[in-house]
Amino acid sequence: MRPLILAKYHFASLWNWRTSYLGRFIEPVAYLLFLASALGSHLQEVAGGYGRFVLTGLVCLLSFRSATSSMSDVSNDRKWGVFAIYCMTGGGVLGYLVSVVLFAAAVFLGQLVLLVSCGLLVFGEAASSIDHVLRTAGIGLLLVAGWTGIGAAVGASVQSYSTRDLLVTVTALPVILAAPLFYPIDDSSGFVRHIAAVNPLTYQVDWLRDSSASAITYSVLWAAGSLLLAFFMLRGAERVSAER
Amino acid sequence: MTPLITASKLTKIYPGKSAPALEDVSLEVSAGEVIAVVGHNGAGKSTLFDLLGGLSRPSRGSVSLAVESKEIGWCPQREIVDWSLTVRQNISLGLELRNPRARRSSRAAVERTAQTLGLESHLDRTAETLSGGELRRAQIGRAIAGNPTLMILDEPTTGLDPTGIRSVFEYLDGRRAEGASALISTHETSRFSSHCTRVVAFGEGKLLADLPVAAFLALATPTTDDLWDAYTSLRSGGQ
Numbered sequence: 001m002r003p004l005i006l007a008k009y010h011f012a013s014l015w016n017w018r019t020s021y022l023g024r025f026i027e028p029v030a031y032l033l034f035l036a037s038a039l040g041s042h043l044q045e046v047a048g049g050y051g052r053f054v055l056t057g058l059v060c061l062l063s064f065r066s067a068t069s070s071m072s073d074v075s076n077d078r079k080w081g082v083f084a085i086y087c088m089t090g091g092g093v094l095g096y097l098v099s100v101v102l103f104a105a106a107v108f109l110g111q112l113v114l115l116v117s118c119g120l121l122v123f124g125e126a127a128s129s130i131d132h133v134l135r136t137a138g139i140g141l142l143l144v145a146g147w148t149g150i151g152a153a154v155g156a157s158v159q160s161y162s163t164r165d166l167l168v169t170v171t172a173l174p175v176i177l178a179a180p181l182f183y184p185i186d187d188s189s190g191f192v193r194h195i196a197a198v199n200p201l202t203y204q205v206d207w208l209r210d211s212s213a214s215a216i217t218y219s220v221l222w223a224a225g226s227l228l229l230a231f232f233m234l235r236g237a238e239r240v241s242a243e244r
Numbered sequence: 245m246t247p248l249i250t251a252s253k254l255t256k257i258y259p260g261k262s263a264p265a266l267e268d269v270s271l272e273v274s275a276g277e278v279i280a281v282v283g284h285n286g287a288g289k290s291t292l293f294d295l296l297g298g299l300s301r302p303s304r305g306s307v308s309l310a311v312e313s314k315e316i317g318w319c320p321q322r323e324i325v326d327w328s329l330t331v332r333q334n335i336s337l338g339l340e341l342r343n344p345r346a347r348r349s350s351r352a353a354v355e356r357t358a359q360t361l362g363l364e365s366h367l368d369r370t371a372e373t374l375s376g377g378e379l380r381r382a383q384i385g386r387a388i389a390g391n392p393t394l395m396i397l398d399e400p401t402t403g404l405d406p407t408g409i410r411s412v413f414e415y416l417d418g419r420r421a422e423g424a425s426a427l428i429s430t431h432e433t434s435r436f437s438s439h440c441t442r443v444v445a446f447g448e449g450k451l452l453a454d455l456p457v458a459a460f461l462a463l464a465t466p467t468t469d470d471l472w473d474a475y476t477s478l479r480s481g482g483q
Contacts, residue, residue, distance in 0.1 A: 089314070
């Protein structure tokens with residue numbers, strides 16, 4: 001019950017500070033309306049159609065963004081004492097983690113509905129189908145759980161806002177742009193291909209486009225491994241971070 | 245009577261510090277006791293509160309509780325508040341997490357607490373818009389909402405105006421009459437002497453005295469009603 005109660009307050013926080021959180025919904029739509037629309041006219045030959053290609057890429061982007069969001073949320077919870085209150089009032093680390101994942105999953109589903117709606121408007125019915133959306137949402141939720149775990153693990157060890165912001169700035173764009181989310185990167189120049197080879201999004205977007213049994217297995221392993229890491233990092237973390 | 249909370253030989257050593265913040269402290273809190281915790285800055289009071297409240301773990305020793313976590317209200321010295329939530333949400337967050345079964349009645353409990361602390365008109369403001377005193381009252385509200393059996397309040401009156409301080413002390417008097425207990429540190433050492441039943445004094449992480457309030461005040465010459473005068477006498481007598 002406590003994870004649901006805490007998740008309720010995560011949503012209250014989202015609503016109270018909705019102008020700050022609006023970016024989480026605007027960003028993927030902006031990528032779709034501007035970057036993807038512009039690239040689409042040059043990449044019509046992509047297998048399966050560019051609309052479906054980029055929509056799946058954007059779902060992968062959303063899942064990755066849940067890491068930066070949960071890193072921010074968990075470091076706030078540690079700084080503001082919400083994590084401490086949760087643990088001191090009878091809750092455990094696992095329950096706290098469940099509340100964070102529930103919140104991230106619900107936000108992801110909201111983003112997905114918005115994104116697919118906009119995708120259909122921009123690229124037409126060929127961009128998606130109900131079957132495609134359901135398969136993408138299923139694997140996407142596993143990826144979100146995994147990235148939320150990574151974000152929570154980092155948030156459990158970060159002691160300051162400035163460190164957190166630096167981490168987001170340094171990692172976000174290279175990870176997003178050096179993966180085949182918006183364009184195929186097989187023909188890219190040397191260093192991008194090298195980054196792509198070690199970039200988790202390169203593989204995860206393939207799992208989303210593939211949706212085979214092995215893709216589901218990899219996604220489950222990704223979610224389980226990341227959440228396990230988050231659990232141990234949160235369990236070892238100070239309940240209130242040192243930063244005032 | 246079984247103590248509500250028992251601390252046995254508590255020692256806390258922070259990394260990088262040679263001297264322990266708290267050393268070999270044993271303490272019991274029974275039903276109906278309101279205990280004043282006095283000491284200089286850095287004497288170990290907040291460390292004791294953090295250990296008793298469960299925020300941090302002792303390096304040695306143990307804390308055992310005879311009450312469930314839902315019966316403990318905790319208000320730390322530092323600002324522990326979700327800045328994105330309203331006062332109502334901050335108070336009900338603490339209340340509902342302490343006692344998930346009480347969530348249906350939490351709205352009424354929050355409004356009663358707000359009335360006690362004069363927070364009615366601030367309930368729907370987010371914490372970020374509050375003044376220091378209002379923020380302090382919101383944190384006290386989170387600790388006392390639902391009337392817990394044991395309250396651990398670290399400097400709850402800091403930043404409060406005289407009316408706010410009186411509200412807190414009167415609330416504690418009422419709760420003590422109902423058998424609740426509290427452990428409190430406060431700079432209001434003169435006024436609080438008539439509201440507490442027992443005093444524990446700390447210096448350099450060590451327990452210097454643990455006495456009924458009358459016996460503690462009698463340590464001072466001439467006679468005083470200020471716990472701090474008695475504490476100063478205790479310190480000078482011990483040197």
